[in-house]
Amino acid sequence: MKSAVRTLLTAAALTVAVPLAAQPDGQLLSLDEAITAALTDNPAMKAAAYEEKAAVQERRAAIGLRMPRIGVTGAYAYLGKDIGFDLNDMKEPVNGxxxxxxxxxxxxxxxxxxxxxxxxPLLAADWSLTIQDRSLGFVGGEVTLPIWMGGKINAANRAAKINLRTAEAQGEQTRNALISELVERYFGLSLARQVVEVRRQVVDGVRRHLEDAVALEKNGMISRSERLYVEFKMTEAERELANAELEAGTVASALSNTLGREGEWLPVTAMFMVDEIGELADYQALAQERNPLLNQVSLKRQLAEEGVRAQRADFLPQVAAMGGGMFYNYQVSGLVPRWAVGVGIHIKLFDGLNREYKYSAARQTVRRVGELQNKAGQDIAVLIEKLYNQLLNYRNQMASIDSSLAFAEEYLRMKNAAFLEGMSSSSDLIDAELNLAGVRAERLQAAYKFDLALARLLEAAGISEEFADYARRADARPIYFDKK
Structure with missing residues (x-):
């Protein structure tokens, strides 16, 4: 009986203290280091950077529309016959x-x-005149300079600027989403590793108690049902440990994927909760100004308006200056000029109402994007309110869990004292231990959900880069399994 008491006291001490000193080998990683690594090495960030570079080049290409077009042309031709006049048939009439x-x-x-x-002698001569030999070739150049394209070039340049800003907003959206993903997986791994350690210690404690229970049953000191109950709890604890290890392995792989680096990582930044969240209206105002998705919708509306201007340009004349000349020629007639300059104008009179329909479609697109912009603004406001309320709920839930934790600790102390007095069964003591472990795990889950909701709230507000600052605030309380 004394051995059983000693085993139970040891298990209770392990469950209450939850020492996490025996950590597997791995590289220590703080939250700041994890954010830096993800924003540097994650393929999504690299893809966003390439997208921005492509938009920069497209912007430069649009600027080039204002520049003259200069080209070099070379050609060689062999005609079916020489080009000229044959007046030999006029000899007889002239002679007569x-x-x-x-x-x-x-x-x-x-x-x-x-x-x-x-x-x-004149009548005996050949009365044919060759103007151009059948074999000819030349090398020349031409220059075309747009003077007025009805506003198309200006619209194209403004559209290129908008596309560049859209690529930057998409990069910011990728950055914010990546930080939220990192918070989910970084703290998820921290949570999973602590749960694995706790489940392992619970298994060790229940195993020792099972060994004593088997011995006590042989000596007739406990009933068979109590020993079977301990075996049931042992099986349950082993199953939960196996599930926790699988979950930890999955989250570890996910974290490596987010970081863009392979390795065994040991998160060292604790999950936290803050007492002062701020006002809901402040986050909603920030979202209207800085949310990348809303910025993209606004830019899409501006792009649609430029589309209207581009379609309207088809109704206006287009004017261009042009010039060209030959650098070298082979048997080209001297009657052909060697250079030419001029100004051309093009006015489209009728094209089957194609312009009218395209212009109308562009205006409808502006209206459609405007409605989507209004809806997106409302959706983001509702999302922020939802996440804000979740933060308040998790914070209030933490206060309730702290009360439950105090009760669970006192309940375990009472059951332990009653067991020592012979007034409580070993199954009651094990249940009290597992209940305390469950409350502490629930406390960690609440902190994890709080941090994840905070990351998503900051993402919706467009200020994900401030998440690490929240962790360093004076009112930030680190949350551990074994500490209040």
Whole structure:
């Protein structure tokens, strides 16, 4: 009987103290270090950075729309025949006309032989003229400078600026979501490791008590039902320990994934609760100003408005200056000019009402995005109110759990004293021990849920980077399994 009492006292001491000194090997990791690592190495942050860089390049490309277009063109062609005029068919009529004139008496006879001598070589000559040889080639350049495109270039540049700001807002949204994810997994691992240690110590205590219970049953000092009850609790404790170890392994892998680094991590920053949360209206006001999702919706509306301007530009004339010249030519006719400059204007008169319908569709898009913006603002306000109320609930729940913890500790003390006096069974003492462990685990769960709700509240308000500051505040109370 004394051995059983000693075993129970040892188990009770282990359950109350919950020493966590025997930690597995691993790398110590503070919350600040974890945030820095995640924001540096997580693939989602790297992808967001690439997205911003792409938007910067698109912005530069839009600026280039204002610049002249300069190009070099080269060509070679072999035509089916030379380009020119063949007047050989005119020889006979010309010869006949000359004979008529010479025979009409209008020309003095003494001059006729001289004139015929002049006409004969002309009539014998080839009366064909080649303007362009069938084989030709050239190398030249052209320049086009937009002067007025109806406002399309300005709209494209403003849209590129908006897309860049949208990429930055998306990066901020990724950053805030990543911090919330990190808080969930960092403190989740801290919680899981403590639960594993507690479950392991409970198993060890119940195992020693089972050994004594078997011995006491053989000596007829306890009934078979009490020994079976201890075996049942032993099986239950082992099952809960196995589940806790699996959960800890899963959360550890999830944390490594969030950090973007492989390793065995030991969280050293304790879960915490703060007494002063602030006013609900302050968080809602911050969200309207800094929430990345709301910023993106606002930017989408601005982008839709630029789409309206771009479609309206199709109704206006487009003017461009142009020029070009040949640097080198091969057998190109001298009749072809070697350079040219000018100004062109294009006015679209009718295109099957395509412009009208696209312009109307762009205006409808602005209205649609405006309604989505209003709804998003309302949804964020409701989300913040929900998370804020959850914080208050977890804080109030912690006060209730502290009362339950005081009762559970006193109840265990009373059951232990009654057991020593022989007025309580061992099963009652084990139940009191497990009840105390359960209350303390519930206390940790409340702190974990509080921190997670706080991280999500700050994410919704657009100030996730301030989460670590909350942990360092003067009114922040670290929450441990074995401390109030």
């Amino acid at each position: 006309l000359a004979g008529q004139i010479l025979g009409s008496g209008m020309v003095p006879p003494q001059y006729i032989p001289t004139i015929q001598g002049l006409i004969s």
